[in-house]
Amino acid sequence: MSEAVAGKTAAIAAVNKAFVEAFKKGDAAGAAAVYTVDAWALPPGSPPVIGRQAIQGIWQGALDGGIKAVELETLELEFQGDAAFEVGQGLLLLANGQVADRAKYIVVWKRENGEWKWHRDIWNTSLPPPA
Amino acid sequence: MSEAVAGKTAAIAAVNKAFVEAFKKGDAAGAAAVYTVDAWALPPGSPPVIGRQAIQGIWQGALDGGIKAVELETLELEFQGDAAFEVGQGLLLLANGQVADRAKYIVVWKRENGEWKWHRDIWNTSLPPPA
Numbered sequence: 001m002s003e004a005v006a007g008k009t010a011a012i013a014a015v016n017k018a019f020v021e022a023f024k025k026g027d028a029a030g031a032a033a034v035y036t037v038d039a040w041a042l043p044p045g046s047p048p049v050i051g052r053q054a055i056q057g058i059w060q061g062a063l064d065g066g067i068k069a070v071e072l073e074t075l076e077l078e079f080q081g082d083a084a085f086e087v088g089q090g091l092l093l094l095a096n097g098q099v100a101d102r103a104k105y106i107v108v109w110k111r112e113n114g115e116w117k118w119h120r121d122i123w124n125t126s127l128p129p130p131a
Numbered sequence: 132m133s134e135a136v137a138g139k140t141a142a143i144a145a146v147n148k149a150f151v152e153a154f155k156k157g158d159a160a161g162a163a164a165v166y167t168v169d170a171w172a173l174p175p176g177s178p179p180v181i182g183r184q185a186i187q188g189i190w191q192g193a194l195d196g197g198i199k200a201v202e203l204e205t206l207e208l209e210f211q212g213d214a215a216f217e218v219g220q221g222l223l224l225l226a227n228g229q230v231a232d233r234a235k236y237i238v239v240w241k242r243e244n245g246e247w248k249w250h251r252d253i254w255n256t257s258l259p260p261p262a
Contacts, residue, residue, distance in 0.1 A: 040218065042218070044175065044256055045256060045258065045259050047235075048206075048218075080211040081214075083216070085214070085239050087171065087179075104173050104178075105253070106173070106253045108216050120207075120216070122235070122254075122255065123255070124174070124175040124253065124255040125175055126179075127176065
């Protein structure tokens with residue numbers, strides 16, 4: 001890995017950590033701050049959600065619904081042109097530490113004012129439907 | 132749009148059309164042919180599915196489950212470095228034309244032997260959960 005790529009990779013890991021930390025504090029605005037202002041989030045069960053402000057509502061809803069922590073794991077990160085794409089997996093955890101959902105995602109990253117941000121974000125569950 | 136981008140955009144539209152046409156013929160192998168050999172598909176309700184051969188099984192399963200046609204609509208297509216990313220939406224249709232699912236997706240495209248292919252593919256439903 002070149003030094004330039006190592007630096008970008010570390011910057012991106014720090015942003016994902018900021019999301020996790022904000023979530024742990026119940027701070028939906030902090031979580032949404034990892035998105036570009038004109039980001040699109042594509043959550044299951046809804047049309048696309050456009051813009052950082054609207055996306056904050058998704059994460060406020062998750063917090064209000066009892067999700068107390070998230071874990072994110074990058075499986076693949078590739079820099080291409082002015083963007084990067086990441087494939088990852090994650091956990092949504094309840095207050096008692098139980099797993100509410102096991103998910104996977106793709107994030108298209110862009111730089112906004114020099115900082116790497118989530119620009120397009122889609123996820124779904126990895127758990128089978130209830131029997 | 133530059134001429135080069137117009138050409139790439141048309142090539143990608145043709146690949147999406149090939150997927151739709153293969154599906155209409157019940158041809159899961161033809162549908163899977165739009166993926167790179169080492170593609171990852173990230174379907175809801177399952178861990179990642181790795182490789183074109185395994186991905187063919189997803190689409191065979193959809194055909195066996197009564198899906199007779201798909202429609203795809205590109206909402207955004209951006210070329211970055213050696214890749215492209217696409218955000219789109221689609222319909223899964225039953226034999227009687229009823230909508231079985233309304234979905235959205237992100238595809239990371241790569242060139243394989245000079246041809247644009249689906250390299251990473253994730254989707255989820257846009258429909259609310261049943262009440």
